[in-house]
Amino acid sequence: MAEHVNKTVVQSRLDRLNEDYRIGYTESETVTVDPDGFEAEIRAARDGYIGSSYVWIVRRPGQASPLSESMPDDAHSEEERVLLILGRGGHAWGIPGGGREDGETFEEGALREVREETGIECTIESCFGTRYERRTSPAHEEVLHTLRVVFEGTYAGGTITIQPSELNGAAWRARRPCCLHPLAKPVAAEWFEE
Numbered sequence: 001m002a003e004h005v006n007k008t009v010v011q012s013r014l015d016r017l018n019e020d021y022r023i024g025y026t027e028s029e030t031v032t033v034d035p036d037g038f039e040a041e042i043r044a045a046r047d048g049y050i051g052s053s054y055v056w057i058v059r060r061p062g063q064a065s066p067l068s069e070s071m072p073d074d075a076h077s078e079e080e081r082v083l084l085i086l087g088r089g090g091h092a093w094g095i096p097g098g099g100r101e102d103g104e105t106f107e108e109g110a111l112r113e114v115r116e117e118t119g120i121e122c123t124i125e126s127c128f129g130t131r132y133e134r135r136t137s138p139a140h141e142e143v144l145h146t147l148r149v150v151f152e153g154t155y156a157g158g159t160i161t162i163q164p165s166e167l168n169g170a171a172w173r174a175r176r177p178c179c180l181h182p183l184a185k186p187v188a189a190e191w192f193e194e
Contacts, residue, residue, distance in 0.1 A: 003142045005045050010145040013050065013106065014130060017149065021127035025186060028132045038137035041144055051147035053110035054097025056187045057083040057122045059155035059172055081172035082191060083120060083155070084184070088168055094181035095150060096120070096170070106149045118170050119161030122153040128187050150187055 017023060033041070041049075061078045084093040096117050100109035107124050114120055128150045135144040160170050176192035 004145060005042060005142050006050050006145040007143075010050050010132070010147045014132060014147055017106065017127055017130065023127050023129055024190075025129040026132060027129065027186075028134075030134045030136060033135055033137050035137045035139035038135070038140055038144070041135060042140070042142055045144055045146075048103070049099060050145075051106070051149065052097060052099045053106040053113075053149040053151065054095040054183065055110045055114050055122055055124060055151045055153040056095055056128060056184075056191070057114065057120065057153045057155055058191075059083070063155050064172075065159070079174040081174045083114075083118065083160075084171060084173050084177065085117065085162075085167050086169040087181075088166060090181070092179040092181040093173070093177040093184065095184050095187070106147075107151065110149070110151055115158075117163045117166055118158075120158040121156040123156050124151045124153045126152045128152045131183065148183060150183065152187070 014026070059081045061080065064081075067073075083096060085096050086092075087094055096114045097110045098113035098117070100106060101112075104112065110124065111122065114122055130150070131148040133144075133146045133148070135146060136142075160172075162168075162170050176188055180188055
């Protein structure tokens with residue numbers, strides 16, 4: 001019989017999120033992963049890792065920095081923008097955030113990761129959705145339960161300063177980029193005008 005690692009704690013965190021927010025969607029999926037990497041995931045889970053969280057940060061036009069004198073007046077846009085990141089490992093635009101640490105809530109972890117990765121401060125307004133994963137590997141008996149949470153937030157301050165050890169770039173986007181990370185696709189489909 002398979003051992004279910006993190007099942008109870010992940011379900012309790014999901015229940016708490018459902019109580020605190022009206023979650024837009026919960027996606028559930030079984031994912032088969034590489035046996036070599038799975039051993040490291042199991043060790044991390046036994047040390048307390050249960051998932052990651054991200055913030056879809058919206059900046060309203062009045063929150064943008066003023067234009068410098070050399071910029072033409074028409075360079076200013078009256079559009080809302082969202083902060084997207086380019087990770088070191090790929091070419092798809094994603095949502096800033098990452099793994100929880102040392103007993104943080106998903107909200108605390110998301111805010112810390114955004115600050116560390118991009119230099120941006122934000123507030124969390126709601127929970128857009130969750131992705132509940134049951135991770136398995138052909139060479140292992142365990143089933144690892146993890147939760148990925150996408151919050152919706154608002155820009156509160158700061159200027160983009162990327163963490164180069166983790167990101168290739170970050171930008172405030174008013175238009176949907178052609179390549180999106182899978183975690184960003186559901187919220188992008190609702191936010192960007194087609």
